Amino acid sequence: MKILIVDDSAVMRKIVTRALNEGGxxxxxxxxNGQEALDQAGDVDIVFTDWNMPVMDGxxxxxxxxxxxxxxxxxxxxxxxxxxxxxxxxxxxxxxxVKPFKPSVLLGKVxxxxx
Amino acid sequence: xxxxxxxxxxxxxxxxxxxxxxxxxxxAIDVEPKGYxxxxxxxxxxxxxxxxxxxxxxxxxxxxxxxxxVTLSEQIAMSAVGGMLGTALExxxxxxxxxxxELVNMIAGGAKTKIQQKGFDFELSIPNTIMGANHQITGxxxxxxxxxxxxxxxxxFFVEVHLKQE
Numbered sequence: 001m002k003i004l005i006v007d008d009s010a011v012m013r014k015i016v017t018r019a020l021n022e023g024g025x026x027x028x029x030x031x032x033n034g035q036e037a038l039d040q041a042g043d044v045d046i047v048f049t050d051w052n053m054p055v056m057d058g059x060x061x062x063x064x065x066x067x068x069x070x071x072x073x074x075x076x077x078x079x080x081x082x083x084x085x086x087x088x089x090x091x092x093x094x095x096x097x098v099k100p101f102k103p104s105v106l107l108g109k110v111x112x113x114x115x
Numbered sequence: 116x117x118x119x120x121x122x123x124x125x126x127x128x129x130x131x132x133x134x135x136x137x138x139x140x141x142x143a144i145d146v147e148p149k150g151y152x153x154x155x156x157x158x159x160x161x162x163x164x165x166x167x168x169x170x171x172x173x174x175x176x177x178x179x180x181x182x183x184x185v186t187l188s189e190q191i192a193m194s195a196v197g198g199m200l201g202t203a204l205e206x207x208x209x210x211x212x213x214x215x216x217e218l219v220n221m222i223a224g225g226a227k228t229k230i231q232q233k234g235f236d237f238e239l240s241i242p243n244t245i246m247g248a249n250h251q252i253t254g255x256x257x258x259x260x261x262x263x264x265x266x267x268x269x270x271x272f273f274v275e276v277h278l279k280q281e
Contacts (some may be wrong), residue, residue: 080224
């Protein structure tokens with residue numbers, strides 16, 4: 001399974017990668033913003049994306065992605081308010097994780113989405 | 116000068132809880148809240164905060180304007196970011212600067228979620244990180260600053276909420 005991690009923070013990409021590695025997921029590609037992610041999303045099985053990013057934010061990325069792909073997308077965000085979550089889900093996000101999070105939460109999302 | 120909404124509306128606990136949750140969940144660091152104090156600047160003089168070794172700062176706008184900062188010693192910064200990455204860090208490298216930005220991003224975001232439930236709303240900017248021993252950050256004139264002090268096994272740090280008065 002190939003997983004795409006989209007976040008402008010290299011540290012956050014490492015944190016997510018480490019969590020996924022603990023679950024045996026090692027085929028991972030990274031992007032630093034939504035624009036870069038669109039170029040890499042063609043052959044991945046799950047996407048984890050941040051919301052607030054420069055160049056292209058996570059929500060815009062998902063809207064663009066949904067024009068050509070149904071790949072499951074998990075939004076990782078500090079925006080934990082109900083309005084933000086509903087906005088994300090309406091625009092094609094399948095699930096979300098609110099920072100701060102435990103590594104096991106990310107692995108649970110992967111398991112749910114590949115069922 | 117109008118009242119400090121952070122204190123008046125009891126938003127302090129939201130920032131304390133968010134800071135504790137972020138450090139404990141992401142970095143496995145137990146944080147001890149050590150109180151707060153308000154520092155005001157008047158209409159003619161901007162307020163200046165003398166920071167520690169590294170500071171993450173994030174602006175907010177919308178209903179109110181201001182910024183939130185977390186400032187740390189090198190030791191605590193390396194301990195916190197190392198905890199987030201699951202590895203020991205021994206120098207102030209790019210991971211530490213990036214990680215401190217993520218720390219303030221998560222603290223501000225967590226507080227925002229809690230504060231929204233009380234009817235206040237604001238938008239967060241992208242975080243920035245500033246380095247240098249005892250660097251100073253000057254806020255706008257006529258603003259309130261609420262400083263929240265915390266203790267950890269690696270030493271103390273503080274979070275400050277700068278709020279421009281309406």
